[in-house]
Amino acid sequence: MKNVTLVLGASLNPNRYSNIAIKRLRDKNIAVAAVGLRKGNVLDVTILDKKQPLENIDTVTLYLNPKRQEAYYNYIIDLKPRRVIFNPGTENMEFVKLLKENNIETEIACTLVLLSTNQY
Numbered sequence: 001m002k003n004v005t006l007v008l009g010a011s012l013n014p015n016r017y018s019n020i021a022i023k024r025l026r027d028k029n030i031a032v033a034a035v036g037l038r039k040g041n042v043l044d045v046t047i048l049d050k051k052q053p054l055e056n057i058d059t060v061t062l063y064l065n066p067k068r069q070e071a072y073y074n075y076i077i078d079l080k081p082r083r084v085i086f087n088p089g090t091e092n093m094e095f096v097k098l099l100k101e102n103n104i105e106t107e108i109a110c111t112l113v114l115l116s117t118n119q120y
Helices: 019-027 066-079 093-101 111-116
Strands: 004-008 032-036 038-042 043-046 058-063 082-087 105-108
Touching: 004 019, 004 043, 004 066, 004 093, 019 032, 019 038, 019 111, 066 093, 082 093, 093 105
Parallel strands: 004 032, 004 058, 032 043, 058 082, 082 105
Antiparallel strands: 038 043
């Protein structure tokens, strides 16, 4: 898979934005990897419950509050994504600064809006 989007904070709950994002990304034929608290599947995407090495991650879209993000700083940087999207409620200027220092683009935006307006 090329140009994979990692949904970090993925949920099995169909009412959660991370779950909806997985479905919308797949609707647009975008390859998706997902990490959340519980293992399971959303469509053809397996949600992993642990940090695992992943390849070809182009975008990380965050659905974790800033405090929970701290445990993933090094993991995300080590994945070497092109960009990290901070969805509403995930804004974290400390992490933005760290990502920029590692030449990773950041975007404070809503993945669902980007997808619906063809700006993803």
